[in-house]
Amino acid sequence: MAKAAPKARRLWLAWLSGILLLVVVGIVIARRGEELRFADLLKHAHPSWLLAAVVLQIGTYACAAGAWQRVLARQRIHTSFWQLIPLGLAKLFMDQVVPSAGLSGTLLVVRALTRRGVPNGASASAVVVGLLGFYLAYGLALVTALVLLAVSGDLSRRMLSLAIVASFLIGAVVVALFWLLRGRRGPVRSLLMRIPGLKGFLQELHDAPKEALHDKTLLLQTTVLQFGIFVLDAATLGVCLAALGATASLTGLFAALVLASLVATITLIPSGLGTFDATMLAMLHLVGVSTTHGVGAVLLFRGFTLMLPLLPGLWLAHREMNPKP
Helix, strand or coil: CCCHHHHHHHHHHHHHHHHHHHHHHHHHHHHCCCHHHHHHHHHCCCHHHHHHHHHHHHHHHHHHHHHHHHHHHHCCCCCCHHHHHHHHHHHHHHHHHCCCCCHHHHHHHHHHHHHCCCCCCHHHHHHHHHHHHHHHHHHHHHHHHHHHHHHHCCCCHHHHHHHHHHHHHHHHHHHHHHHHHHCCCCHHHHHHHCCHHHHHHHHHHHHCCHHHHCCHHHHHHHHHHHHHHHHHHHHHHHHHHHHCCCCCCHHHHHHHHHHHHHHHHHHCCHHHCCHHHHHHHHHHHHCCCCHHHHHHHHHHHHHHHHHCCHHHHHHHHHHHHCCCC
């Protein structure tokens, strides 16, 4: 209990700092005297565009589920695609509430797949290949965003510096995952084995069938599926703008989404509260979106990607972590 208390306090402090930064963004917006116009935009948001945003977000969960299913199918394990989609929602909730570079949601999915009868090792390989595909897709999305900004003439030195730092971090994660997949013993692995949540996971990974872990075609497929999540999120942002009567190029929206996600990942604030929103507003302004429409689009986007799946994600995560006997 003594160890859990400091961890809980750090988590709450991270949430608090993010909320405070979000409040600061709101104050800045209010001081511009545009709050009435902003409220009017939200009031008249077109319902059909909002429905389209919901469909696009369901597509992101389907991409995650498709990546896991491809890995399991490679190991001749047949699972229902529709039953895996809720796991994508539960993983999203865990990754946003507990910032851990995707590890918290990964451990939840491993446990959930094992509960569904997936053999030990196969579940670990499914989520690790999916996680590896995600970071490769993240790197690809980052390069794509930089190229798009460079072509449009909007690439600044600060953005480039941030991207370089992020590239090293993404590369380090990818190398670490490949190292774990090799399963070699050593002092670092022994140290990781002492972490309660990782010990069983690493053991399952060590026992996992190696065919799926070293299949380049499979890795390409999962990377494409994970890259699809970034594209669908950018499309969701575009739909949120369209609901408010504004437009922007999909390439600009894609770059805005990737760089805002990048800042949120580096800061390790739960859900990127404040950091994601401030960066997204700045990027939208850079691609020609007004402050009023930008604020409305960001709030709508956060509603669809964070607030809307919050309660079902909490329920699903609790059900997976505390199954009935």
